[in-house]
Amino acid sequence: MNQPRVSILIPVYNRENFIAPCIESALSQTFSDLEVIVVDNASTDRTWDICMHFAGIDSRVRVFRNDENIGPVRNWLACVAEARGEYTKILWSDDLIHPEFLSKLLPYLENPDVGFVYSSVDIFEKVAEDARARLYTSIGSGVYDSSKYIEGSFLDFGDLPCSPGCAVFRTADVVKNMMLHVPNRVNSDFSMHAIGNDLLLFLLTAQQYPKFAVVNEPMAYFRAHRDSISISAPSGKIPLHYDLAKGFFAENFVSEPAMLRKINTYFFIHLLRFKPHKFGIASLDDFYPTLENNRIDWSFLISKVFPKFGRKLLKRPTFDESIIE
Structure with missing residues (x-):
C-alpha cells in the first residue's frame, strides 16, 4: 500500500455530537492523498460507533480505541504514533477545516526552510459560516522569519496561533516536538490539562527552522461550546x-x-x-x-x-x- 502524503489526526473523547462533521470535513479535502487517523480515548457515548461507521465506508479512515482513558496529550501522541504521512494535520474532534485547507497550506512546506504553516481561523458555535470572530489575521499570507513567531508569541506583536488545529507540520517534527511533560516549578501535570504542549510544538519547531508560513484566509473553524477547554477551564x-x-x-x-x-x-x-x-x-x-x-x-x-x-x-x-x- 502506498503511504499517504498527509495524515490528519483526530484525537477524540465523548464527541458524539461533533465527530461526524469533523471527519467529514477531513474526507472532503480537495487534496486527496491523505489518511484520517482517529484515536478514541475510551469514550462512554456513541463516539466509537460513529468512528467505526466512517472506517467502514472509506478506506482512508483508520480508527483505534484505548482500553482506558489515558489523558489528552497521551491520546494526541497515540495518534502521532499511527501517522504514516510525511505531513501531519491535527484536527480537534469538535472543529472543522475548509475543503481547500490542505491544498492552500501544503505548498508552503515544499520549502525546506519552512517549519510549519498556519491559516486564520473562524470561531463558530453551530454553523461554520456564521462565524462570531476571526483569529490570526494580523500577518498577511507569505513566508516569514521564525523569530517573528517566537518574539510575537512572547511579546504579543500580533494574534499568533498556539493551537495546531489551524496548522500543518512535518510528521517528524511533531514526533520530536510534541512534549508529554513540560518541566515546571509548580508541579503542574501538562499531560492531563493539555495547555501549553500545543504552543511548544510551534515554538520548538520555529526554533529549528529559519522560516514559517501564513495563509491569511479562514481555512480552519474552531467550535465554541461549553465543553471545550477554552470555555470550561477555570479563569486564569x-x-x-x-x-x-x-x-x-x-x-x-x-x-x-x-x-x-x-x-x-x-x-x-x-x-x-x-x-x-x-x-x-x-x-x-x-x-x-x-x-x-x-x-x-x-x-x-x-x-x-x-x-x-x-x-x-x-x-x-x-x-x-x-x-x-
Whole structure:
C-alpha cells in the first residue's frame, strides 16, 4: 500500500455530537492523498460507533480505541504514533477545516526552510459560516522569519496561533516536538490539562527552522461550546499555563537579558490580572523551571504593555476573552 502524503489526526473523547462533521470535513479535502487517523480515548457515548461507521465506508479512515482513558496529550501522541504521512494535520474532534485547507497550506512546506504553516481561523458555535470572530489575521499570507513567531508569541506583536488545529507540520517534527511533560516549578501535570504542549510544538519547531508560513484566509473553524477547554477551564488557568510553557522555552532558548525582562513584564501583568496562587504560582520565578529571573522592563511596561492591558486589569476575563487569548 502506498503511504499517504498527509495524515490528519483526530484525537477524540465523548464527541458524539461533533465527530461526524469533523471527519467529514477531513474526507472532503480537495487534496486527496491523505489518511484520517482517529484515536478514541475510551469514550462512554456513541463516539466509537460513529468512528467505526466512517472506517467502514472509506478506506482512508483508520480508527483505534484505548482500553482506558489515558489523558489528552497521551491520546494526541497515540495518534502521532499511527501517522504514516510525511505531513501531519491535527484536527480537534469538535472543529472543522475548509475543503481547500490542505491544498492552500501544503505548498508552503515544499520549502525546506519552512517549519510549519498556519491559516486564520473562524470561531463558530453551530454553523461554520456564521462565524462570531476571526483569529490570526494580523500577518498577511507569505513566508516569514521564525523569530517573528517566537518574539510575537512572547511579546504579543500580533494574534499568533498556539493551537495546531489551524496548522500543518512535518510528521517528524511533531514526533520530536510534541512534549508529554513540560518541566515546571509548580508541579503542574501538562499531560492531563493539555495547555501549553500545543504552543511548544510551534515554538520548538520555529526554533529549528529559519522560516514559517501564513495563509491569511479562514481555512480552519474552531467550535465554541461549553465543553471545550477554552470555555470550561477555570479563569486564569489557560493564560497562566501558557506562561509556564513559555517560561520553559525561554529558560532553554532565550539568552538575551533584555528579552527576558520583556517576557517577565507580560508574566507580571498576568500575576496582577489573574489569581495565580490557585495554580501554585507566587512569583515571577515560578514561571521558570529553575531560572531565578525576576527583573521586568519598567519602560516597556509603561510604554507598550500597560496601555494595551490596563483595561483588562480592572476586570475579570470573560469566556470570550479566554478563547481569544
